[in-house]
Amino acid sequence: MRIAELARESGVSATSIKWYVSEGLLPPGERTGYNQTEYGEQHLARLRLIRSLVEVGGLSVAAAKNVLAAADDPAHPFGNTLGIAQASLPTVTHPPSAESVQRIADVARRQGWTFTEDGPGITAAATVLDRYHALGRDDLAATLPAYARAAEVVAEADLDTVTKNLDAGPATAAQTVVVGTVLGDALLAGLRRMAQANESVRRFGHVPGNPS
Amino acid sequence: MRIAELARESGVSATSIKWYVSEGLLPPGERTGYNQTEYGEQHLARLRLIRSLVEVGGLSVAAAKNVLAAADDPAHPFGNTLGIAQASLPTVTHPPSAESVQRIADVARRQGWTFTEDGPGITAAATVLDRYHALGRDDLAATLPAYARAAEVVAEADLDTVTKNLDAGPATAAQTVVVGTVLGDALLAGLRRMAQANESVRRFGHVPGNPS
Numbered sequence: 001m002r003i004a005e006l007a008r009e010s011g012v013s014a015t016s017i018k019w020y021v022s023e024g025l026l027p028p029g030e031r032t033g034y035n036q037t038e039y040g041e042q043h044l045a046r047l048r049l050i051r052s053l054v055e056v057g058g059l060s061v062a063a064a065k066n067v068l069a070a071a072d073d074p075a076h077p078f079g080n081t082l083g084i085a086q087a088s089l090p091t092v093t094h095p096p097s098a099e100s101v102q103r104i105a106d107v108a109r110r111q112g113w114t115f116t117e118d119g120p121g122i123t124a125a126a127t128v129l130d131r132y133h134a135l136g137r138d139d140l141a142a143t144l145p146a147y148a149r150a151a152e153v154v155a156e157a158d159l160d161t162v163t164k165n166l167d168a169g170p171a172t173a174a175q176t177v178v179v180g181t182v183l184g185d186a187l188l189a190g191l192r193r194m195a196q197a198n199e200s201v202r203r204f205g206h207v208p209g210n211p212s
Numbered sequence: 213m214r215i216a217e218l219a220r221e222s223g224v225s226a227t228s229i230k231w232y233v234s235e236g237l238l239p240p241g242e243r244t245g246y247n248q249t250e251y252g253e254q255h256l257a258r259l260r261l262i263r264s265l266v267e268v269g270g271l272s273v274a275a276a277k278n279v280l281a282a283a284d285d286p287a288h289p290f291g292n293t294l295g296i297a298q299a300s301l302p303t304v305t306h307p308p309s310a311e312s313v314q315r316i317a318d319v320a321r322r323q324g325w326t327f328t329e330d331g332p333g334i335t336a337a338a339t340v341l342d343r344y345h346a347l348g349r350d351d352l353a354a355t356l357p358a359y360a361r362a363a364e365v366v367a368e369a370d371l372d373t374v375t376k377n378l379d380a381g382p383a384t385a386a387q388t389v390v391v392g393t394v395l396g397d398a399l400l401a402g403l404r405r406m407a408q409a410n411e412s413v414r415r416f417g418h419v420p421g422n423p424s
Contacts (some may be wrong), residue, residue, distance in 0.1 A: 045347075049347060052343040052346070052347060056340055058272075060270075089401060093267070104402075104403075108406055111407075113406060113407065113409075113410035114410050114413045115409060115410060119405075119409065121404070121405030121408075122402065124398065124401065124402030124405070125399055125402030125406070126402075128395045128399040131264040131268045131391075131395055132395065134260055134264070135257075135260055135387075135391060137388070137391055139373070139376070139377075140373060140392050140395075142369075143366075143373060143392070143399075144399075146368065147366060147369065147399055147403055148403050148407070149365055150365040150366045150400065151400060151404045151406065152407045152411075153361055153362040154362045154407065155410070157355040157358035157359065158404075158408055158411070159408065159411045160354070161351070163415065164351070165351075175349070179343075179344070179349055179352060180352050180355070181408075183344065184352075184404075185397070185404070187340040187355075187356075188359050188397075188400065188404075189301060189336065189397050190316075190332075190335070190337030190339075190340065191316075191337050191360050191363035192333070192363045192367060192370075192397070193332060193333030193336070194316075194320055194325060194333035194334055194337070194363070195364045195366065195367035196367045197325075197326070197331065197333065198320075198323075198326050198327060198364075199367045199368055199370070201326045202326075203375065
């Protein structure tokens with residue numbers, strides 16, 4: 001198909017399509033003549049995935065590129081679910097403080113988790129604790145044990161999905177992890193807002209902001 | 213303090229500070245002379261908050277502006293925690309399908325939640341289901357009941373924090389919700405990656421991608 005049809009089918013503008021090609025997120029189409037390029041179904045599928053990561057998952061284009069590169073790497077077959085998932089975390093410019101890393105490590109140990117203290121997950125979590133501290137809001141870290149319990153419930157469901165797709169080949173496994181991780185964060189955020197509203201009604205008798 | 217000192221103290225460049233002022237996220241400093249502007253502690257505190265939302269929380273500047281505007285609105289005192297929290301969700305350009313909304317509503321009803329079917333939380337969650345469908349991955353929605361249980365655990369901890377800060381005045385309550393919601397999503401994402409790694413080791417005997 002031509003770029004105009006690809007744009008119509010995917011819901012992504014021709015300008016954005018060209019930009020994704022130039023940034024390396026989308027493979028180029030096939031040149032079939034002067035000023036004429038053909039795109040196939042694989043371009044459409046890839047664009048739907050990019051659109052999901054960026055528009056619904058809220059990833060920057062740079063973060064989406066990292067995630068797709070990890071998923072595409074033939075040196076990382078199914079096995080590297082974790083590396084792919086973790087490529088979607090925001091990049092940390094300063095390493096977190098040793099105190100915050102230890103605080104997360106304590107919670108993880110109490111959950112009985114196996115982990116290393118320099119992984120992307122613990123680094124991202126410890127960076128949040130450092131920001132709470134910089135904002136004078138160390139009290140917000142009181143949620144940590146509950147969040148860790150919730151993360152374990154989510155991770156068990158995530159690994160159920162990965163396990164069910166073990167036989168579907170590396171491309172499907174990689175897509176499962178990319179989509180499940182990034183859109184899973186967005187799904188969880190939406191459900192968290194619903195649960196907060198419900199919990200507000202339960203405790204205060206009304207949805208805050210709508211005090212009737 | 214001058215803008216150079218404000219930049220040094222906050223870790224935000226002078227160019228970004230000027231941009232945040234022009235975009236309305238940060239109030240302007242006080243003009244004290246020709247080409248000279250003074251900033252105070254309140255500018256520093258606000259910049260730390262903006263930096264947390266954008267760099268650690270992963271919000272776009274437009275989303276951070278919405279969140280801060282909701283928190284600043286005097287017509288929304290403490291009560292509107294929910295509106296503030298929900299302003300941080302990605303903006304949905306197309307309404308989700310009725311099928312996806314009903315699917316989320318079914319799960320919420322099974323959890324016993326009070327909710328309306330047009331709230332931002334259910335809209336965000338249903339949009340994720342629509343993207344799963346567009347990608348041919350309806351199977352990923354099997355995680356929904358577990359995610360809802362996890363969201364409830366998180367929301368109870370969130371409301372504990374709000375309840376503890378009830379007497380601290382509307383500004384603190386608003387900050388609690390802004391910081392707790394946006395950075396809470398980031399904290400949960402980091403812990404989720406740690407829990408996924410642990411669950412992988414438990415099931416497969418190794419961290420995927422490191423098959424030793």
